[in-house]
Amino acid sequence: MSKVPRNFRLLEELEKGEKGFGPESCSYGLADSDDITMTKWNGTILGPPHSNHENRIYSLSIECGPNYPDSPPKVTFISKINLPCVNQTTGEVQTDFHTLRDWKRAYTMETLLLDLRKEMATPANKKLRQPKEGETF
Amino acid sequence: MGNVPGKIDQEDGYNDSRPNSSHSASSLADKQYDDEITSRVRTRHTTSLVNNILSGNNTRSRASSNISGSSRRKTSREKELAKEAHAKQLVVRCNETVDGGFLAPFGCYSFEKLDYDTTVIKNLITKRKLAPFYTPLQDFDESWTRDELIKIVDGLPLHDTFDEKLEEFEDVPIGNLRKPTYNDLIDKSLSKKEQRRMHAKIFRARLYKKRILWQENENESFLEKKLEMRQLGNKANSFGDDNSNRPKTNYHLPTDDLKYTLYKNGSECPICFLYFPEPFNYSKCCQQPICTECFVQIKRADPHFPHDDVDPTDPPTNDNEKDPNLLTSEPANCPYCATADFSITYQPPKNRKTGLGGISPDIYVYKVATTEKTNANQPPASVITSDTIRPSWETKLNKERSRLVRRSANATAIHISNRLIDPNHSSRRNTGHSGTPIQEESTSTSRSPEPTINEIEDQMVREAIRLSLEDQDNQKKSKNKTILRP
Amino acid sequence: MASLPKRIIKETEKLVSDPVPGITAEPHDDNLRYFQVTIEGPEQSPYEDGVFKLELFLPDDYPMEAPKVRFLTKIYHPNIDRLGRICLDVLKTNWSPALQIRTVLLSIQALLASPNPNDPLANDVAEDWIKNEEGAKAKAREWTKLYAKKKPE
Numbered sequence: 222m223s224k225v226p227r228n229f230r231l232l233e234e235l236e237k238g239e240k241g242f243g244p245e246s247c248s249y250g251l252a253d254s255d256d257i258t259m260t261k262w263n264g265t266i267l268g269p270p271h272s273n274h275e276n277r278i279y280s281l282s283i284e285c286g287p288n289y290p291d292s293p294p295k296v297t298f299i300s301k302i303n304l305p306c307v308n309q310t311t312g313e314v315q316t317d318f319h320t321l322r323d324w325k326r327a328y329t330m331e332t333l334l335l336d337l338r339k340e341m342a343t344p345a346n347k348k349l350r351q352p353k354e355g356e357t358f
Numbered sequence: 359m360g361n362v363p364g365k366i367d368q369e370d371g372y373n374d375s376r377p378n379s380s381h382s383a384s385s386l387a388d389k390q391y392d393d394e395i396t397s398r399v400r401t402r403h404t405t406s407l408v409n410n411i412l413s414g415n416n417t418r419s420r421a422s423s424n425i426s427g428s429s430r431r432k433t434s435r436e437k438e439l440a441k442e443a444h445a446k447q448l449v450v451r452c453n454e455t456v457d458g459g460f461l462a463p464f465g466c467y468s469f470e471k472l473d474y475d476t477t478v479i480k481n482l483i484t485k486r487k488l489a490p491f492y493t494p495l496q497d498f499d500e501s502w503t504r505d506e507l508i509k510i511v512d513g514l515p516l517h518d519t520f521d522e523k524l525e526e527f528e529d530v531p532i533g534n535l536r537k538p539t540y541n542d543l544i545d546k547s548l549s550k551k552e553q554r555r556m557h558a559k560i561f562r563a564r565l566y567k568k569r570i571l572w573q574e575n576e577n578e579s580f581l582e583k584k585l586e587m588r589q590l591g592n593k594a595n596s597f598g599d600d601n602s603n604r605p606k607t608n609y610h611l612p613t614d615d616l617k618y619t620l621y622k623n624g625s626e627c628p629i630c631f632l633y634f635p636e637p638f639n640y641s642k643c644c645q646q647p648i649c650t651e652c653f654v655q656i657k658r659a660d661p662h663f664p665h666d667d668v669d670p671t672d673p674p675t676n677d678n679e680k681d682p683n684l685l686t687s688e689p690a691n692c693p694y695c696a697t698a699d700f701s702i703t704y705q706p707p708k709n710r711k712t713g714l715g716g717i718s719p720d721i722y723v724y725k726v727a728t729t730e731k732t733n734a735n736q737p738p739a740s741v742i743t744s745d746t747i748r749p750s751w752e753t754k755l756n757k758e759r760s761r762l763v764r765r766s767a768n769a770t771a772i773h774i775s776n777r778l779i780d781p782n783h784s785s786r787r788n789t790g791h792s793g794t795p796i797q798e799e800s801t802s803t804s805r806s807p808e809p810t811i812n813e814i815e816d817q818m819v820r821e822a823i824r825l826s827l828e829d830q831d832n833q834k835k836s837k838n839k840t841i842l843r844p
Numbered sequence: 845m846a847s848l849p850k851r852i853i854k855e856t857e858k859l860v861s862d863p864v865p866g867i868t869a870e871p872h873d874d875n876l877r878y879f880q881v882t883i884e885g886p887e888q889s890p891y892e893d894g895v896f897k898l899e900l901f902l903p904d905d906y907p908m909e910a911p912k913v914r915f916l917t918k919i920y921h922p923n924i925d926r927l928g929r930i931c932l933d934v935l936k937t938n939w940s941p942a943l944q945i946r947t948v949l950l951s952i953q954a955l956l957a958s959p960n961p962n963d964p965l966a967n968d969v970a971e972d973w974i975k976n977e978e979g980a981k982a983k984a985r986e987w988t989k990l991y992a993k994k995k996p997e
Contacts, residue, residue, distance in 0.1 A: 226878045229901045229912050232929070255926050257916065327526065466849065468904060496850050519847075629907060629941045631851040652941065655908050659937075693942040 224326070227289055231259040234329055247334035249283065260285055262330060264296075266338050272347035274302075277354055281337075283330055293324035296333060301356035303349050306340060312358030438561055445469070445565055447476035449572045450491070450516040452580040453610045455713035456483050457706065458620045458635060459490025463651045465518035466494070466630050469569065474654045474747045482747075484714050486706035487740045489639050489650045494632035495621065504618055511617040512584070516577050520570045530563040535571070540564065587611050587720070610713065615724040619710060627652055629693065639704045642741055643697035656693060656700055656744050658751050661685045661758040682762035687755050690744040701743040848876050852902060855945050867949045869900065877902040881913070883949060885992065886957035890984035891919070894992030898928075898952070900945065910939035911948055918991040920984040922961040922970035930955070931965030 268274025627649035638647035885891025915928030964970030
């Protein structure tokens with residue numbers, strides 16, 4: 222299997238995101254449609270049901286550096302959220318979050334967003350007190 | 359689950375010690391194998407429902423859902439068996455030869471793309487209506503001597519090397535490949551959906567590994583036979599050229615004469631750039647050569663909406679909104695001149711007829727080109743289209759259409775139920791309503807178990823779905839006539 | 845599958861030994877399916893005197909699937925969008941395995957010589973092109989000077 226280079230991989234992800242082929246519980250798109258390097262992305266996660274996140278929409282920024290997808294992107298919550306894997310001052314998802322720590326080339330931004338959503342729904346996290354809706358980091 | 363699928367694994371592949379006695383026997387064995395597979399599939403079809411209920415592995419839910427659940431598992435198991443049988447048909451076997459080529463591809467293209475009908479292809483090759491899958495040479499040098507060329511051909515493998523480093527299967531457990539089931543490998547704490555996904559992943563990983571094992575087995579026996587033949591060949595030489603004194607090898611390995619005849623006058627396929635023995639298949643429209651391995655790759659585009667340019671910047675169009683009956687798929691075009699309905703013709707070689715239905719390749723002796731004018735006696739070459747080798751294209755198209763019909767019916771159902779004013783509206787399972795294949799997605803929106811909805815609204819929804827389905831069904835029937843060419 | 849298909853090796857060799865005038869294509873050392881490409885703007889087009897960088901990737905199923913190509917240099921063209929994606933039939937529905945990297949790059953060069961605003965990818969540029977062709981061409985020339993300047997040799 223050949224390695225799809227960064228840019229073509231990001232174009233694939235962009236197309237999937239634009240056409241809405243992915244799951245409905247998260248979405249992502251290019252932050253600046255003029256950016257030929259396709260570095261900055263916006264993401265949203267719909268809070269999982271049966272948790273304190275239910276019906277909330279979380280905004281995130283995703284930065285795919287020049288070594289993506291060999292290296293994981295940098296992910297930062299824009300909406301305020303109380304989760305152990307999220308830095309409570311910057312909103313940044315810590316690099317020891319399992320998906321980032323055990324990053325694989327086959328992973329995509331969608332993998333990451335879905336895993337973060339799962340993280341919100343774990344028994345340990347779903348009942349965590351959350352900041353007021355609408356607040357940002 | 360019984361020992362039925364287990365037999366498949368034991369019998370073929372791992373310790374394949376079947377003596378490859380003769381052509382007819384081997385093709386017979388194959389035929390038997392095919393029959394066995396079908397009958398096994400059939401047996402499973404009829405028994406598994408009973409088995410599943412008896413084994414009671416899912417008794418906690420209501421009987422009705424148990425039946426529907428197990429029947430779904432059964433079909434996926436059937437699909438897996440069919441896939442495995444297909445993969446087995448793609449193993450290059452050294453005793454299945456025609457005119458010096460094989461009945462399965464060398465492996466220039468990925469396994470996933472080898473979705474042609476193997477039975478059709480094998481039959482066409484055996485009947486000499488399609489060039490066999492020859493083992494390609496990466497390069498050919500005019501200056502090679504006979505001995506050099508034979509040495510190179512001797513070193514050719516049956517199949518290209520498999521890509522062992524597939525990241526996809528890295529961490530996937532495959533368990534004991536001899537065991538037919540691998541349910542014990544699936545993490546039962548996962549959600550049903552995740553379990554299904556894991557199941558599919560393990561299946562693919564196992565099949566990948568099995569394919570390698572099957573082919574390696576075949577390669578090994580190929581190598582053993584080659585070594586044996588070389589020893590016998592040395593002996594044979596000491597007997598002189600007299601064939602009657604030659605020890606009977608009974609193997610399907612080509613003589614040096616055959617190898618030389620095959621490869622000294624080959625040429626390059628204009629698509630894969632690999633060097634193959636002549637004669638090639640030729641495009642009917644523009645008489646361009648194409649090797650069989652490339653030919654089986656040419657197929658219809660997947661079902662799509664007309665003039666769907668797949669423009670990446672188009673606003674996302676929801677396929678739900680389009681009429682499923684508009685889905686089309688055109689026959690493949692000629693890769694060289696873009697003429698519609700790509701088809702090829704093949705004139706089998708005149709100077710050799712070996713392998714299945716011909717003389718044994720190990721007694722082939724090259725004769726100087728026969729000068730007789732055989733052209734007039736040659737039967738007209740038959741024409742093979744891209745659709746011939748993938749006869750299932752129409753089923754595929756119709757499947758995709760009905761998938762869209764179902765999806766839009768679901769969407770309609772969700773849409774209508776969302777519009778109903780009563781927030782406690784329950785969407786009870788529509789199982790009792792025949793002919794409306796409502797999938798789980800549409801019912802998963804249910805919130806309250808209490809049916810507080812008034813009957814009229816409920817009925818309206820069902821009626822709307824039924825009408826929509828009926829309508830689309832009718833349209834499909836009439837459209838089929840115009841879109842699908844017979 | 846395991847190694848690079850012969851076809852790709854042969855095409856690459858030919859691209860290097862017998863290059864197309866005005867076009868270069870070189871594989872990356874660490875990924876031989878990934879090419880760094882330059883195309884010179886055709887004469888008498890708004891892209892004249894410009895050198896455009898592109899990237900090209902041969903997917904696993906090449907040549908049964910078309911190469912993937914994208915402009916890396918900003919370009920004002922009705923069939924090329926802001927991310928450098930190209931709307932060209934041979935890259936999509938009209939791809940044929942008998943075509944090659946060479947033919948694809950030639951087609952892209954031809955697309956620079958004759959833009960097709962009636963089958964646009966960059967809708968705003970196409971609109972501009974249809975309404976005010978001279979103005980659009982002037983802007984294309986301007987962008988060529990700005991972003992695609994030839995390096996002094």
